[in-house]
Amino acid sequence: MQDREKAFIRALVRSNATFGIGDDGVEISNFVVANDAFFEDVHFKRAWGSLESIVEKCFVVNLSDIYAMNAIPRFCLLMLTLPTDFKEVGKLAKIIGNCALKHKVKIIGGDTIAGDKLHFSLTFLGQRQKSRILTRQSIKKGDxxxxxxxxxxxxxxxxxxxxxxxxxxxxxxxxxxxxxxxxxxxxxxxxxxxxxxxxxxxxxxxxxxxxxxxxxxxxxxxxxxxxxxxxxxxxxxxxxxxxxxxxxxxxxxxxxxxxxxxxxxxxxxxxxxxxxxxxxxxxxxxxxxx
Missing domain, CATH: 3.90.650.10 (PurM-like C-terminal domain)
Structure with a gap:
């Protein structure tokens, strides 16, 4: 998968249709924007823990990218795939809402679709600090x-x-x-x-x-x-x-x-x-x- 991922990203960059690829997120105006997927049977199995623990890890995985670039998470776009036999929709919505409140993030939109497994994709917008954005570059010899x-x-x-x-x-x-x-x-x-x-x-x-x-x-x-x-x-x-x-x-x-x-x-x-x-x-x- 890793070789295919590298090949895809390189080809996409060569198309000249990209901006800011290579860091945990990208700075746009006064915000840092970052996105990560959290898919069932790829990143987690539902049997491994409660819905609360799954949602919490999904948030933390994404929030860490915002903090990594020295920004404060403020807003979130949520894409959610719900299995057709999923019977805890109300419970899941409450858990997601509580998690967003805990981390002081407002959910501002997204999309919900039906599918065969439980999938999350979160896009966070983090407000940049007055100090600089922290990136992966600028390392110098001797560091x-x-x-x-x-x-x-x-x-x-x-x-x-x-x-x-x-x-x-x-x-x-x-x-x-x-x-x-x-x-x-x-x-x-x-x-x-x-x-x-x-x-x-x-x-x-x-x-x-x-x-x-x-x-x-x-x-x-x-x-x-x-x-x-x-x-x-x-x-x-x-x-x-x-x-x-x-x-x-x-x-x-x-x-x-x-x-x-x-x-x-x-x-x-x-x-x-x-x-x-x-x-x-x-x-x-x-x-x-x-």
Whole structure:
């Protein structure tokens, strides 16, 4: 799928009909606009959790893209596909409404259609801050790359720790086709910390939301910035875990201590793992969902 996705995007860009492709979202006027799909049997299985947990993850997955670019989510367009035998329409509408209120977002429109499975597609509009928009570009040689990781029991360290999602996803696909998965894990319930993200965004040179795994994100950053990356942290699950929805930051080396202190204040750790160098970054490991 990943090769087909790359081929499609490259062909679309060559058509000269695109604008702003390559970041978590795109800046238009005073807003950042981002869209993500959340489809049954592609991104989730209904047996894995309650409707509440499915909707919450759907929102968080999209909201993380807005915060990643240093914007505040304000409005949402909702596209919803309802299975023809779905009998909890009223309940689902209430859950979606409550979730939007929780995250201080107004639903301003969209579309609802009938289909064979439960599918969501959310388009969020985030109001940009007075400070700059944070993009994936602008990394410079010598910059330090790092990711965020909870570091206190108050931030659910054991279940929300970075790098566990590969094991959880494989277990879910193998043994939980028709039953619930552990509900407090980061895979089932990613938790956002907007206040922390907006503070750290002001320090970073570049940043992005980690959705496909760091090993997939590094080649994209390498291509955009025309730089390579020297990974100095031993490779492990942290490199390959998908659907973390934590931030990957690039910062000037002289701001490392400041970044770590800000993260610590929010009971997180900023974990440096690579340095930007001349060249290109390549990773031979296949994408987890191919």
């Amino acid at each position: 330090i790359l790092g990711y965020m990781n909870p570091s206190s029991v108050l931030t659910h360290t054991k279940t929300q720790a970075f790098g566990k999602n590969t094991k959880i996803l494989k277990t879910a696909l193998r043994f939980h086709q028709h039953r619930k998965i552990q509900s407090n894990t980061r895979f089932a319930k990613p938790i956002l910390y907007p206040k922390m993200l907006l503070e750290l965004n002001s320090i970073a040179r570049a940043g992005m939301d980690i959705s496909d795994g760091i090993f997939m994100e590094l080649p994209r950053l390498s291509h955009l910035n025309r730089l390579g990356f020297k990974v100095f942290k031993p490779k492990g699950d942290w490199l390959y875990a998908p659907e973390e929805y934590q931030m990957l930051y690039a910062i000037p080396k002289n701001k490392l201590k400041k970044m770590q202190n800000f993260a610590k204040k929010h009971r997180h750790s900023f974990v440096p793992f690579a340095k930007a160098v001349r060249g290109k970054y390549r990773e031979s490991k296949k994408n987890w969902h191919t």
